[in-house]
Amino acid sequence: MLNGTRRFGALAIAAALFASACSSAGASPTPAPAATPAPATPTPAAMDTSSAAPGTPAATPAPTVNCVTGSITTSGSTALQPLVDAAAKQYAKACAGATITVNGGGSGTGLSQVAQGAVQIGDSDVTAESKLATPDASKLVDHVVARQGWIVVTNKDVTVTNLTTQQNIDIWTGKVKNWKDVGGPDMPIVLIFRPASSGTRATFKKLVLGGATEATGGQNVTQDSNGAVTTAITKTDGSVSVIGFAYYDDPANKPLLNGLQLDGVDATVANMAGGTYKLAADGHMYTNGQPSGLTAAFLAYMMGPEVQGTLIPSLSYAPVVK
């Protein structure tokens, strides 16, 4: 018995010390290349290393894909991640022998890692100049692959359908604290923020709030990701937040949320592409110097008709190549 209890105690102490020592690091998204499985990829060694023949443009939809074998990694923006992930899977399917690993981590992670050479492509919602020091930023080459939009969403209880820019400023700076002051029910407003460092929040602050400082006190909540924000909104009366189109248009989320117009303009991909909906920004894919090999081929694929014409509209982004 005594032996048993000693062991039990030692185990608990070890667990406590271990957990306290590493929980601050262990709980967070590590930059280590967590495997995003590339579907059915044969070993590169078994493949012909030469590029596929260019082929005739009219024959099949495949010929525009310039296949290069190899293995690259991208990381960064979670807003852009659904698009990059889907494009990488399509490319790998069309080109056996190419492996493209897509990691998230946030725009800052993407920019840091591509500047350090840890990944080949860094995805970001914001420009490199706004995040990195000049010597690092000037090394990076920007590839704008899509336009992405964000929508102001509320809990279903809020009957408001439109907010003007000025109403948004009043709400997010804490000047207006009840929905009845903007034409809604008598219900306190709960602001659900993304972290101050997130690309979504930075874009909203710049384009809608005009740089005004948000009211992050009181009952207002900060949540880590688009998914956590969606959960918090559905569970909290009177809550309002901002999420990416790709997450709003997800059939699993859309029925749970009340999406708002901005200055009377519907938050649609068409209005974003037409320039009338203003809460939109470029999706950047950065490379360290001019890209080559598989990196160049994949970026060309991102700009090609399969991605720009088909994939981008289906995922609620807007193309940059018509």
Next chain:
Amino acid sequence: MAQLTSANRMAGLRAAPSFAERIDLPQRVVFLAAASMIGIVILLLGFITWQGLQLFLKDGVPVTQVLSTTWQPDSTSPDVTFGLLPFIAGTVFVTAVALLISTPLSVGLALFLSEVAPRWARAIVQPALEIFVGIPSVVWGWLGITILVPFLSDTFHHDFVLSLPVVGEVFRAPGFLTGFSWLAGSLVLSIMVLPTITSVSFDAFRAIPQELRTGSLALGTTRWQTIRHILIPAALPGVLTAVVLGMTRAAGEALAVQMVIGNSPMMPQAISQPVTTLTSQITLDMGNTVFGEPWQDALWTMSLVLLIISITSVVLVRVINKRRMAS
């Protein structure tokens, strides 16, 4: 053994053997393991200290600003301020309430296991506690956000008001508007540290010599009197060690807390309102900041504060134990 005696014989023939000669291969392996462990700890301490001081050394942020309550790290805002006090206070307060909830429960459970429980009950509770230790923090956080947060919001949504007939309203505290709150964080943490405090306190009670119990009972005391006047004072240093270990675990926990606490960067005001902690702010911001910018340097400073909390508690445990040995 044979080697040892031969080494002794050789020692008689020539000068005393060096340290490397005196230990054999397995001993060298063990020594290497210990040395690399110490090396890693020193490197880790050095790195975090160096990174944590960059905010002061490189970015020139004064210490007084770091001890202020305004967190405005966004470089586009006109008045960039790295006040870390809301995070430090959040960590301290959330941990304190968690320990207030958890300590009586854990010590009671340890007493039950050690003094009261029949053998079969102990056989059930002890493995159950070990399973508790093994449940990952993300699961606790998930349970918190799915069950606890909506429960708090639905049940205690409105302000708590105490009104007296003549005087009118005498007390008002904000209700759980969202459920994401200081209390939610503390409740989740209290469950997570419960097995740690219980098992270490249990060991402290088991370590009390049986003679104390029999002697006390022979004087005609009841079991409760024995527990209260003999066992608890005797086991107090061990119980304190348990609480300090629980505190370290609670202060270092990130994920589960971050999911339920609301992460509002302001000084804790009411137990029903969102607050934030050092660990949850680090996990929120580290992916979106880049290495070397002042914002990330501020996160490293938070890590340094956590490290200091951790080291302080280790020292505290050693002091408590040394005193126990001495008495």
